[in-house]
Amino acid sequence: MEDNKEKILLADDVEELAKSIGKILKNHNYDVDIAFDGLEVMKMVKENKYDCIILDIMMPNMNGIEAVKEIRNLRVNTPIIMLTARDLVEDKVYGLDIGANDYLTKPFEKDELLARIRVQTRMNNEREEKYRIGNIIFNKKSLEISKDSVILNLNEKEAQVLDFLVKNQKCQASKEEISQKIWNGEDYEKIPLYVEFIQEKLIALNANIRINEDNGYRLDNIYNVNL
Amino acid sequence: MQTSFYKDEIIKLEAVITEITARLNVIRKYEKIYNDRDPIEYIKTRIKSEESMKEKLKRKNLEVNLENALSKVYDAAGIRIVCAYIDDVYAVVEKLKQYDDLIVIKEKDYIKDPKKNGYRSYHIIFSVPLSIAGIIQRVYVEIQIRTIAMDFWSSLEHEMKYKKNIKSQEIIVEELKRCANEIATTDINMMAIRNMINKC
Numbered sequence: 349m350e351d352n353k354e355k356i357l358l359a360d361d362v363e364e365l366a367k368s369i370g371k372i373l374k375n376h377n378y379d380v381d382i383a384f385d386g387l388e389v390m391k392m393v394k395e396n397k398y399d400c401i402i403l404d405i406m407m408p409n410m411n412g413i414e415a416v417k418e419i420r421n422l423r424v425n426t427p428i429i430m431l432t433a434r435d436l437v438e439d440k441v442y443g444l445d446i447g448a449n450d451y452l453t454k455p456f457e458k459d460e461l462l463a464r465i466r467v468q469t470r471m472n473n474e475r476e477e478k479y480r481i482g483n484i485i486f487n488k489k490s491l492e493i494s495k496d497s498v499i500l501n502l503n504e505k506e507a508q509v510l511d512f513l514v515k516n517q518k519c520q521a522s523k524e525e526i527s528q529k530i531w532n533g534e535d536y537e538k539i540p541l542y543v544e545f546i547q548e549k550l551i552a553l554n555a556n557i558r559i560n561e562d563n564g565y566r567l568d569n570i571y572n573v574n575l
Numbered sequence: 576m577q578t579s580f581y582k583d584e585i586i587k588l589e590a591v592i593t594e595i596t597a598r599l600n601v602i603r604k605y606e607k608i609y610n611d612r613d614p615i616e617y618i619k620t621r622i623k624s625e626e627s628m629k630e631k632l633k634r635k636n637l638e639v640n641l642e643n644a645l646s647k648v649y650d651a652a653g654i655r656i657v658c659a660y661i662d663d664v665y666a667v668v669e670k671l672k673q674y675d676d677l678i679v680i681k682e683k684d685y686i687k688d689p690k691k692n693g694y695r696s697y698h699i700i701f702s703v704p705l706s707i708a709g710i711i712q713r714v715y716v717e718i719q720i721r722t723i724a725m726d727f728w729s730s731l732e733h734e735m736k737y738k739k740n741i742k743s744q745e746i747i748v749e750e751l752k753r754c755a756n757e758i759a760t761t762d763i764n765m766m767a768i769r770n771m772i773n774k775c
Contacts, residue, residue: 498689501760541771548767552661552759554687 354469357392359383359412360404360431369402372458378465386410386418393419398426399469402461403448405432405439413443420447425475427468431456479514481567482557484550486510495553502546509542513559513567520564539565580625584645588652590705591714592620595654602670614663614670616723619655623648649680649700650717657726660766661686664697664720671699671718678702680715686725692748693755694729696721724758 356378360366363384370380381396383389387409393401401419405412416428430443430451440451449471450464473479477488484495488511491502502510508530512521521529527536547559560568581588596618603613623631628651629639637643644651658664664686671677680700689695697720702713721729732751 497691498759499756500763501757541767544767544771545764548763548770549760552763 353377353379354399355379355381355396356465357381357383357389357396357398357401359386359389359402359407359415361385361407362404369458369461372462373465376462386412386415389415390418393422393424393426399472400465401426401428402465403428403430405430405443413439413446416443416448417446425472427472429461429464429468477511481514482555482569484553484555484557486514493549493553495555498553500549500553502549505538506542506545509539510546513546513565517567520560520562520566522564526565580628580641581622581644581651582641584641585622587645587705587707587712587714588622590707591652591703591716592622592654594703594705595701595716595718596620598671598674599654599656599667602667614658614666616657616659619657621653621655623651623653645715649715652714652716654716654718655726656718656720658720658722660769661722661762662766664722667720668697668699671701676704678713686721689755689759692732693752694732695725695755695759696729722762724762728755728758 354377356373358366358370358373358380359382360369361384366382366384370382373380381392381398383392385408389401389403389407390410403412403415407415410418412430412432416430419426419428427449428447430440430448431454432439432451433454435453443451449468452461452464479486479488484493486493486507488507491504491507492499493502493510494500509526512526512530523536523539524533526539527533543559543561543565547561550558556570557567558570560566560572599615599618603615607613628644628648631648632639632643635647637647656664656667658667672679678701680702681698682700683698686695686697698717699720700715700717703716704711704713706712728751735747735751
């Protein structure tokens with residue numbers, strides 16, 4: 349199961365180019381779908397959920413700009429990076445104004461494209477409050493932790509504790525400190541209970557991280573934690 | 576009794592179930608005395624019905640005969656062990672594996688790796704030596720070990736599987752999967768609470 353891979357939709361009408369960019373993305377551990385025109389893009393966007401969409405502006409059957417418009421009309425908020433061969437400022441400005449998140453002018457360096465994708469998915473995950481910790485995904489909004497297709501639910505307090513631990517991975521925090529930060533110091537004696545709940549879920553998911561419970565709490569690599 | 580298909584071989588199937596059940600009862604009694612709790616809530620046993628055995632043989636492209644039913648299909652005799660907590664499931668698996676004379680033929684941990692539909696359970700097939708009329712013979716038995724919550728889920732999923740033409744099948748499958756995740760979460764929470772209580 350590869351559900352943890354980020355999924356990218358790449359659209360370019362130049363087949364060779366699309367395939368070679370696709371190969372680079374796959375080599376960098378992305379799951380990639382390729383479309384060769386705007387209509388295909390729309391079909392794929394309706395059927396799949398992507399982490400990032402890369403659109404060439406010059407495409408037959410609905411160009412990239414129109415596709416951006418259509419995608420946003422569907423209320424799909426996936427980050428979009430436009431690719432353009434033309435160095436036309438108006439195109440870029442218009443594309444960004446109607447909902448694209450970034451652009452790259454062809455020819456571009458592959459490392460720059462990869463970095464821009466990382467920026468977009470990172471910002472999107474932050475917006476959605478989705479965090480990758482080790483081999484699992486913590487979704488604070490939907491109160492879930494998951495690995496591959498296995499999803500376990502968290503209650504709101506567990507999610508708050510885990511969120512604190514995710515954001516403070518460098519320090520070992522006491523239950524008083526955690527409760528001070530997230531619950532104004534109340535209910536600190538309940539922190540160990542929620543930690544226990546989270547810990548059992550990490551074990552059940554076969555996660556490669558655990559909560560280190562030596563003198564306080566901290567997320568840690570599984571190998572450093574004595575259970 | 577389904578003597579028509581299994582003929583006299585039914586003795587072996589009954590015997591393997593009796594044998595494993597007896598061993599499980601020893602495990603339960605021992606655990607109650609020495610660890611103060613029984614890891615097993617209840618045990619269900621069954622011999623595969625003639626009808627579903629024939630169906631399975633056909634599905635596997637095997638000739639429908641008694642020999643294949645006992646040597647190529649491993650679940651003619653089946654035992655389901657239902658436990659309260661997830662760690663009990665693993666404890667029972669370990670206890671069974673401690674018997675040197677039981678050979679593990681196949682083993683699948685659907686609790687760690689649930690099926691796509693959300694099904695969770697621990698499956699293990701043993702080859703069990705039985706002494707019948709002075710001869711030692713090996714007989715297969717499939718053991719499924721799961722929690723009460725997983726068992727509850729499976730019985731509903733089973734009902735759906737055998738009903739054709741359910742309206743809004745897709746939504747039901749999706750909802751069942753969501754329930755499987757919720758049940759798994761509850762199983763884990765219950766275990767965590769029990770651990771906390773035991774620590775007090």
